[in-house]
Amino acid sequence: MTHMDFDALVALLTRIFIANGASAMVADILARNCAGAERDGAMSHGLFRMPGYVATLQSGWVDGLAEPVVEDGGASFLRVDAANGFAQPALAAAAPLAMEKARATGACVVAIRRSHHFAALWPDVEPFAEAGLVAIAMVDSMAVVVPPGARKPVYGTNPLAFAAPRGGEKIVVFDQAVSVLAHGDVQIAAREGHDLPEGAGVDAAGRPTRDPRAVLDGGALLPFGGHKGAAIAMMIEIMAAALTGGLYSHEVDWSAHPGAQTPCTGECVILIDPARGGSAAGFAARVEQLVEALRAAGQERMPGDRRFAAREKALRDGVAVHAEMLAQLEGMLRT
Ligand code: NDP
Ligand code: PYC
Incomplete structure (x- = not known):
């Protein structure tokens, strides 16, 4: 785990957005947003989302240069x-x-x-x-x-x-x-092998399930x-x-x-x-x-107390970033 200065993390994400087709204006706004979510411990919309942003920009579905x-x-x-x-x-x-x-x-x-x-x-x-x-x-x-x-x-x-x-x-x-849960949290639960809370979703046949993979594979959230x-x-x-x-x-x-x-x-x-x-x-x-x-x-x-406390800590000690995630981010500069 590395602790990155918030501004350094914003600068890295800005470079990634620009390298993948966003204007400097768009890159700055999205980088602050995404780094800010990671800083605040809002993990479902922090660095976890970067591969999705890059894949979407590369797919031509979104215009990163839009005015x-x-x-x-x-x-x-x-x-x-x-x-x-x-x-x-x-x-x-x-x-x-x-x-x-x-x-x-x-x-x-x-x-x-x-x-x-x-x-x-x-x-x-x-x-x-x-x-x-x-x-x-x-x-x-x-x-x-x-x-x-x-x-x-x-x-x-x-x-x-x-x-x-x-x-x-x-x-x-x-x-x-x-x-009940953000879709991002279902994806994180599937990746980490956690069950969802009771009442969160249904499988492809409409049966209640706590299995995140069943929700993602044709099921739905409630x-x-x-x-x-x-x-x-x-x-x-x-x-x-x-x-x-x-x-x-x-x-x-x-x-x-x-x-x-x-x-x-x-x-x-x-x-x-x-x-x-x-x-x-x-x-x-x-x-x-x-x-x-x-x-x-x-x-x-x-509401907000947990995030503000996480923000204060991250601005003081740096934003905790896994080495694996940092390597993944650096790879996005080369795509
Ligand atoms: P949570 O259920 O984690 O949190 C919802 C709110 O409740 C937050 O303000 C949170 O404050 C507060 N809260 C959580 N637990 C408690 C508690 N025990 N006591 C008091 N307050 C509490 O959020 P969701 O999972 O519903 O959403 C996560 C994120 O996903 C959001 O940022 C949302 O905008 C994003 N999202 C984005 C979508 C999009 O289309 N762009 C779609 C869906 C979700 P705190 O933040 O301080 O924990
Ligand atoms: O987490 O549900 C979600 C979500 C949808 C779009 C962006 N985030």
Whole structure:
């Protein structure tokens, strides 16, 4: 195990993205995102994803050189055509104007279409909360989640992320898939030989299974919370695809691009200026009061706590990278 300085890891990943067909702008954004996930211990979307990014870029399914086009959709609305590129550069292109509109009007919807998202979603909301806004992000992915009573998967693992300021430099943030587990965690369980938790998925015949290989070989994941999680999955399909002009998870078809792994769908981000609300005490102070009440009631771990602790440690001691992974990454510079 090597401990790499975070900036050195970002620099290595940037070189890999560029070597495999991404522009310098796209490479920088994806490298920070992927290295940031590894730094935060969000392993299902950290370095584990690099072979998938490289295979997808090489397959021609995604355009690593895409230049997103931001379109004004009204006082509180931006549309972004990601032009078959990654979603994060599209969001970065819209972010300054989206924040300006949110502050001027109270809110702004950013509707991104023709975008590939292969990452954790918290990097898409955290910077907005750090800037004093409430942010909600939704992405649909690829059909691997079977709705209640259905015979085949329709929904993606559709993550939903939320972040809000809570005073000082602190924020609250959660980021979760609608499936019991992210698909990435099923792949990691299959590789490491672990069983899935009870209720995570079904096999190709629709029978409940804890075997990750059975889920990956024609089976499917289940939404968390039964019909309640399925309703959230439906909302995310509608907001990230129908609203944006992107594809539904079940419409993604990469069969003509062997090696492709990044779903090309859409993303919806909603920004709210909390200063427009009715809290006399101030929004951030009220959020902090809720966190204090939760802690007083016995909830020791807030969403985000584990990641922020991992981040602090990695920024101090370096990001732990297996020698085998480092060799694999260096090999990606030569492809
Ligand atoms: P987890 O179930 O690991 O975590 C979900 C949230 O719950 C996190 O905010 C986490 O905080 C928090 N949390 C976890 N355990 C506890 C606990 N015991 N007490 C309090 N809070 C807790 O995430 P998922 O497996 O659902 O998703 C993993 C990642 O996969 C996400 O980043 C998601 O965006 C990504 N993903 C991306 C997709 C895409 O299409 N791009 C599709 C699906 C998933 P903490 O982070 O601090 O642990
Ligand atoms: O882990 O479910 C997942 C996922 C899908 C797309 C990117 N990550």
